[in-house]
Amino acid sequence: MAVRQPIFKPYNQQQILAIPPALEELIPQAHPVRVVNGVINKLNIKCLPRMRDMARRKITHC
Numbered sequence: 001m002a003v004r005q006p007i008f009k010p011y012n013q014q015q016i017l018a019i020p021p022a023l024e025e026l027i028p029q030a031h032p033v034r035v036v037n038g039v040i041n042k043l044n045i046k047c048l049p050r051m052r053d054m055a056r057r058k059i060t061h062c
Contacts, residue, residue: 027033
């Protein structure tokens with residue numbers, strides 16, 4: 001039986017980051033996208049599935 005040689009994955013020693021950073025770290029604190037994100041996080045989306053179902057019924061019954 002032949003001895004199997006290990007297979008190594010290529011790598012780059014000059015790689016800047018070992019893992020990707022979180023988006024929070026990439027966006028400055030004063031960036032306008034943080035305001036948009038805050039507004040979106042406060043939206044009440046619990047009724048969206050019901051509204052979608054109502055819209056589908058209106059489309060199919062026309």
